[in-house]
Amino acid sequence: MSLKNRHLFGLKDYPKKDIESILDLAFKFREVLDRPIKKVPSLNGLTVVNLFFENSTRTRISFELAQKRLSCDTVNFSASSSSLKKGESFKDTAQNIEAMKIDAVVIRHPSPGAPKTLSKFIKSIIINAGDGTHEHPTQAILDMMSLKEKFGFLKGLKIGIIGDILHSRVALSNIYGLKTMGAEITLCGPPNLIPEFLKDLGVNINYDVDEVIDWADALNVLRIQRERMGIGLVPSVREYRNFFGINQKRIEKHKKDIVIMHPGPINRGVEIDSAVADGQNAIILDQVLNGVASRMAILFLLCGGKK
């Protein structure tokens, strides 16, 4: 059981068979995480570097736990305390770390395409943990795992993705992955934040969130970044909440049993209300757990772990 691509840059053109392999193994690791001893020796003796050029406690801890539970050694590199400050290039930093004989690099970087660029400089296996507004494939894998856990299948599922689609790597990776798996997608959010060309990827666009709720089996509610508000990109909190906020009233009026996802961190009272986020249809914390299991599966399959 191995994957076609050596690296995981994104889910664009990613083989359906490989997504299935990752999901199958992720469900097995999910069982490991329910045991008293949540650890397997699969990647013992391997070294993985978490190369984070952007802060992200949540994603970093998820990867770190996945690595420790596979028994590999972990080194955390954060750009803020590094030689980058001394003017070292991205290439030199990467080549220097690789020269210490590491097996895989988990990279988060503000620039779209940074993981692919990295692959030109080093020979290690590379996993994209978010590159600017481009892709965040492990988030999409864990989202698909969470949907499959809930519904039992992905093909034909109707998913609404709500929010700032334009700046969201989560949205783009979800679109690629879910379309490959045969799901239907409707994007919803402020018109200036949904690029028209996304229609070419076979998704629907609907600016009426109530209609999307009526239609969808599940909603993936994106975080609205407050720093984008008041500069013309996103309307005020109040206005955004009014038009696109997922609240209990809206859910009850349209579809009480709709499944609610959110990649976190949540802006309670902005893109989603607490009653919904903490409600019985929300699978937000399952997503977090599935994140560790998914990342274990991806690391295992890419690094050639042994059972």
Place this chain on the structure above:
Amino acid sequence: MSLKNRHLFGLKDYPKKDIESILDLAFKFREVLDRPIKKVPSLNGLTVVNLFFENSTRTRISFELAQKRLSCDTVNFSASSSSLKKGESFKDTAQNIEAMKIDAVVIRHPSPGAPKTLSKFIKSIIINAGDGTHEHPTQAILDMMSLKEKFGFLKGLKIGIIGDILHSRVALSNIYGLKTMGAEITLCGPPNLIPEFLKDLGVNINYDVDEVIDWADALNVLRIQRERMGIGLVPSVREYRNFFGINQKRIEKHKKDIVIMHPGPINRGVEIDSAVADGQNAIILDQVLNGVASRMAILFLLCGGKK
């Protein structure tokens, strides 16, 4: 051998039998720390998160070493680099980390009661590593361990606690723990920094440090926080030192063999002089070692480790 309470929030109303169980086991782990291989497999496969909302290298390293020597996996979370900056709530942060399947949380937080609040949000075992001016129970356990090591018993021991009692979680946890174990306590410091209601806990208050030295078997000298000086709370360094500073002259005049404790970090020349802090009656560095052993015992007993 297990403890009555699932969590360790503080030593108020903490069962005497459980303090004894912790101390007994701590002395056994202390022996492990004297071996060439200072590690046992007791908590292998468990994950403990150090959730620090306040900086504390000293306490964090002590817990981290306790965890590593019990063979559990450790994840460090510091608030400064986290999603809290993105406006995520305490509850969401905690629930997200717990969702990754962790077994215990060691929490330090500036707000009194934060560990108890946390227990309403998550199911993990919680250990208070200091919550504002409230309690610091593991510090009091290691203080009691150090006293028991020195004297062989706690019942009837006379302990003077010197300093800013009002703002000290160390003092409060010491009072609760030592009273439970049958020790006698006298508080000493500037009158405005010793709340009168503490008398209800069965402690003495005496503003004359020389009398307290005459009376006590051991002194627990608290750190005076320089940032509290000059704003009406604490007198000047010179004045504080004059009235309450523990110096060699004072010790020799009154009781040469009095045992000296300090939770660190020390302000040499303020609340304590170097001659005393480094003298033969000081057990300050024993406290540090006993801190690791105590935290191993607490983690082991709360997490149900196997021998």
Place this chain on the structure above:
Amino acid sequence: MSLKNRHLFGLKDYPKKDIESILDLAFKFREVLDRPIKKVPSLNGLTVVNLFFENSTRTRISFELAQKRLSCDTVNFSASSSSLKKGESFKDTAQNIEAMKIDAVVIRHPSPGAPKTLSKFIKSIIINAGDGTHEHPTQAILDMMSLKEKFGFLKGLKIGIIGDILHSRVALSNIYGLKTMGAEITLCGPPNLIPEFLKDLGVNINYDVDEVIDWADALNVLRIQRERMGIGLVPSVREYRNFFGINQKRIEKHKKDIVIMHPGPINRGVEIDSAVADGQNAIILDQVLNGVASRMAILFLLCGGKK
């Protein structure tokens, strides 16, 4: 097989036999690093603290990987987030950490002599990871290992060290180590940055970099710190590059097969051009790998690891 000195403060007067022991073992660990499982249980159960009073991602990660691959427990202490901010003394910080029962301390500190001072305060084994402008012995060991790997021997090798010799701990440790091993050294750089007294150590000084290239078997090109420019110490980038920059034209004119070393991080286009740094004679990335192997050997020999 053990070393004469308990600590590694520097290579001044360091026994030739011990450098040979370290290099021999380093080459064996280098083989371990080429295996799929790059880990040995040699130092299992030991605790090493990385006590960094100066930022250095590169050196810290190298030591951390060396430690993990020897299976010892690692604790990272960085001064920026520590009690030092609360006014704790260097001595108290060190003694507190040691009291937690650690076996060795890797220290980086801005003050020359700090590792030796530390040895007066604590009993642990101490390894100097750079002390101000004084020494950086593990860098010199890895440089010698890289030269020996390339040439097969050190005795009689002709090494040019190019740059700001005055402020370089790398240069000083290289001089001590290489002279002990019988190599010949020529220093080259701006005259105000090469102290005349270094001649007493048996090295040559030559301000003409082209002559040095003609003469040398290998160049160790030091990083020019941009913050030293424009304040009278180092000429402008352009001028420095003109007089001392190692570029392809210079190399081809004089000696095409000269071996190129650099301790990193590189200022491309200043002290060295990319064509040279990335050329076939550069062993810069080998130095990085040998750094991990050298540090494994040093830790193993000082901490009395078992095979």
